[in-house]
Amino acid sequence: MTIDYLETGRIIDSLTAGETDEVALMATVVCELHHADDRFDWTGFYRVTATSVLKIGPYQGGHGCLVIPFSKGVCGAAARTGEVQLVDDVDAFPGHIACSSSTRSEIVLPVHAGDGRLIGVLDIDSDQPSAFTRADAEGLSAILRSVFGRL
Ligand code: SME
Secondary structure, rough: OOOOOHHHHHHHHHOOOOOOOOHHHHHHHHHHHHHHOOOOOOOEEEEEEEOOOOEEEEEEEEOOOOOEEEOOOHHHHHHHHHHOOOOOOOHHOOOOOOOOOOEEEEEEEEEEOOOOOOOEEEEEEEOOOOOOOOOHHHHHHEEEEEEHHHO
């Protein structure tokens, strides 16, 4: 199954209409994303909980590491730079943090509130190499803007 970002975005918008609690929004987003595409083997948020510190938020899949400083990992790179990280081969990414030995590729997107504040990152891991494309980055970014831009 391959995700239809427009349809999944419509479902998420409907499910979260009027909601502004970050955890409730994150839990709903990861649930709908994770089950929408066979490439998504781990889907989760890391939240900014202190200066330059990410802590795990709602996720689907095997256990994820609890704390990631902005200086480490693919998630830290997304938080530090504010740029989407598209990683075709996690073994080639300096400082990649392997929460699962089966992960081959990864996409991590910064998550901003409507006032521009960084509230966390969305991390999706795949056991397939080169699983993600710019189209995924654009589709996921549109969903994140719609859901968290209201905060
Ligand atoms: N791979 C991420 C860490 C999170 S686990 O994959 C859930 C990273 O390198 O930041």
